[in-house]
Amino acid sequence: MQNRQVLFVKRPVGAVTPDVFELRDAAVPEPADGEVLVRNIYLSCDPYMRGQMGESGYSRGPFELGLPLPARVVGQVEKSRRDGFAEGDYVWGFLAWAHYSCQPADMPLWHVDPAHGPISHGISVLGMPGLTAYAGMLKYGKAQPGETVFVSAASGAVGSVAGQLGRIAGARVVGSAGSDAKVAHMKDVLRFDEAFNYKEMDIGAALDKHCPDGIDVYFDNVGGETLDAVLARLNEHARLPICGQISEYDVMNSADQYGIRNFPNLLRKHATVTGFSVRDNMDMFDEFVLRMAALMKSGDVVYTEDIVDGIENAPDAFIGMMRGENIGKRLVRVGEDPTLG
Amino acid sequence: MQNRQVLFVKRPVGAVTPDVFELRDAAVPEPADGEVLVRNIYLSCDPYMRGQMGESGYSRGPFELGLPLPARVVGQVEKSRRDGFAEGDYVWGFLAWAHYSCQPADMPLWHVDPAHGPISHGISVLGMPGLTAYAGMLKYGKAQPGETVFVSAASGAVGSVAGQLGRIAGARVVGSAGSDAKVAHMKDVLRFDEAFNYKEMDIGAALDKHCPDGIDVYFDNVGGETLDAVLARLNEHARLPICGQISEYDVMNSADQYGIRNFPNLLRKHATVTGFSVRDNMDMFDEFVLRMAALMKSGDVVYTEDIVDGIENAPDAFIGMMRGENIGKRLVRVGEDPTLG
Numbered sequence: 097m098q099n100r101q102v103l104f105v106k107r108p109v110g111a112v113t114p115d116v117f118e119l120r121d122a123a124v125p126e127p128a129d130g131e132v133l134v135r136n137i138y139l140s141c142d143p144y145m146r147g148q149m150g151e152s153g154y155s156r157g158p159f160e161l162g163l164p165l166p167a168r169v170v171g172q173v174e175k176s177r178r179d180g181f182a183e184g185d186y187v188w189g190f191l192a193w194a195h196y197s198c199q200p201a202d203m204p205l206w207h208v209d210p211a212h213g214p215i216s217h218g219i220s221v222l223g224m225p226g227l228t229a230y231a232g233m234l235k236y237g238k239a240q241p242g243e244t245v246f247v248s249a250a251s252g253a254v255g256s257v258a259g260q261l262g263r264i265a266g267a268r269v270v271g272s273a274g275s276d277a278k279v280a281h282m283k284d285v286l287r288f289d290e291a292f293n294y295k296e297m298d299i300g301a302a303l304d305k306h307c308p309d310g311i312d313v314y315f316d317n318v319g320g321e322t323l324d325a326v327l328a329r330l331n332e333h334a335r336l337p338i339c340g341q342i343s344e345y346d347v348m349n350s351a352d353q354y355g356i357r358n359f360p361n362l363l364r365k366h367a368t369v370t371g372f373s374v375r376d377n378m379d380m381f382d383e384f385v386l387r388m389a390a391l392m393k394s395g396d397v398v399y400t401e402d403i404v405d406g407i408e409n410a411p412d413a414f415i416g417m418m419r420g421e422n423i424g425k426r427l428v429r430v431g432e433d434p435t436l437g
Numbered sequence: 438m439q440n441r442q443v444l445f446v447k448r449p450v451g452a453v454t455p456d457v458f459e460l461r462d463a464a465v466p467e468p469a470d471g472e473v474l475v476r477n478i479y480l481s482c483d484p485y486m487r488g489q490m491g492e493s494g495y496s497r498g499p500f501e502l503g504l505p506l507p508a509r510v511v512g513q514v515e516k517s518r519r520d521g522f523a524e525g526d527y528v529w530g531f532l533a534w535a536h537y538s539c540q541p542a543d544m545p546l547w548h549v550d551p552a553h554g555p556i557s558h559g560i561s562v563l564g565m566p567g568l569t570a571y572a573g574m575l576k577y578g579k580a581q582p583g584e585t586v587f588v589s590a591a592s593g594a595v596g597s598v599a600g601q602l603g604r605i606a607g608a609r610v611v612g613s614a615g616s617d618a619k620v621a622h623m624k625d626v627l628r629f630d631e632a633f634n635y636k637e638m639d640i641g642a643a644l645d646k647h648c649p650d651g652i653d654v655y656f657d658n659v660g661g662e663t664l665d666a667v668l669a670r671l672n673e674h675a676r677l678p679i680c681g682q683i684s685e686y687d688v689m690n691s692a693d694q695y696g697i698r699n700f701p702n703l704l705r706k707h708a709t710v711t712g713f714s715v716r717d718n719m720d721m722f723d724e725f726v727l728r729m730a731a732l733m734k735s736g737d738v739v740y741t742e743d744i745v746d747g748i749e750n751a752p753d754a755f756i757g758m759m760r761g762e763n764i765g766k767r768l769v770r771v772g773e774d775p776t777l778g
Contacts, residue, residue, distance in 0.1 A: 319701055341701040355696015360682040363712035371704035
């Protein structure tokens, strides 16, 4: 059996480049007592991973050099020496970019129920990206009927769900993204009220046009200039769930960091900013997965995955995702998905 | 009877200058039905007033030109045509910089109980500045035993109470202010654990020295460079009640506005920022005033007022307060206080 791995071999300076990764063929490990050998099927590409590639590690510790890149993975149990997991079970966990991962005895693994939908959803709309959107919009954003919700990177893995949950809450939803195809996707598929291409307009002018009544909820995935323009257009008691700062990840602690000038408006408008991730919200998971699976089945929420095939293509898939070339959640399929027809 | 008034006659550009004000002698008004004529005793000088001197009005509407400067005032009822108020009652309200104010029928007025302490406390520690500190530290800051609380402008009207409430909650309290006398006041009188003069040290180095375990609660009165340095030193799940941004009021919407570079750390540390004022927290008033009066009587909280005499000196008293020359709450006494011995 082939066990090709993608190693993380170099901390990027600025944008991630292909030499940050290295392919290696390794033996398939044999699980020890308490361990589970997983045949990986879908690897996740998420912007937060860029943070952990740096020295400081962003909100978790930094990735170690020389090891397969840690990531969320959906796979199928190949061999199990842990109670509760049997050969053939579909699972997800923090595994790695490789054909096979052996999950240590002290690391958790969760079942993925194919009855809820495609198994890839276990690391997308029914997994951590979906829960991030759910917690961000419901717990921190608290979107109300008639309010204006603005979402940046709104065609992406998290933003696309956040925006739809804003619509379901009765708010008017506006999204931004970096291509006309994404704008069309937000309007036609995600059913946002308005969407715009931030690369083609001054961000302030775009917000003035599309959010004429100001902004009540800003679901922030990007930070920087977009955030600053939003701060100038807040309504009283606005809520800003801060989910990502992708415009800043490549320049953290450098002279190119953006300086936010409209921070005092948070005081002026009695607004609340909450930095968060799913880690703080795992207690919502059971409620979330039932509700989101139902919303998917009823068609109230739709979800797009942008799947690249082949582990060799994982580095380019990640780099392209950081550049914004994907529409929806970017995944890499590295093995056969037996649930597909 | 003399009714000298201080009119607001010019919107300041940058720092407030004496020509923003004009003295005028007017007749003492006669209260109509529902109105209360108040003989003003203590006028308040608060940094938030600078915001309302600008075109944009900051969190409330801008002050109107040509009228006596609106302010919180403690006084004594001279004539009343409103139920519930009798000649001789001590009251506070949003009145104005003048010897006499006639409160219109549709504007509220509150009693000040001399049994709680000096009547000036009605617009200081037992009034809105005290409630601001109380709500900020307890509701938004949520200081816990063993945590590090940092307060800027910490010898002032609000910061001095916020810091002491942090100490009473069991936190280690560090304060900054702009003079060695204020530093001594914070350590010797307010019983902060540490204090420093921000004008004599690099703010980052000072925080590294005095908050070696990072910052859990930042009670922000100043914004700008201090805030940015705090953002770089947050602990996980830090809380930042934003009460003032005094470093920015003179430069709002100008090229001199400070650019906050460490905003992404709010995400990294899963921190919460809450812009607030007492307006959102009036429901806490009854609980607050009883608790704070008890803390004052027991000596757990001490409070210093910096009182300037004479309405003619009100403009300079305000300008000096904005420059930070006061220790504790700055008030202007414009009439006899019959409760003083």
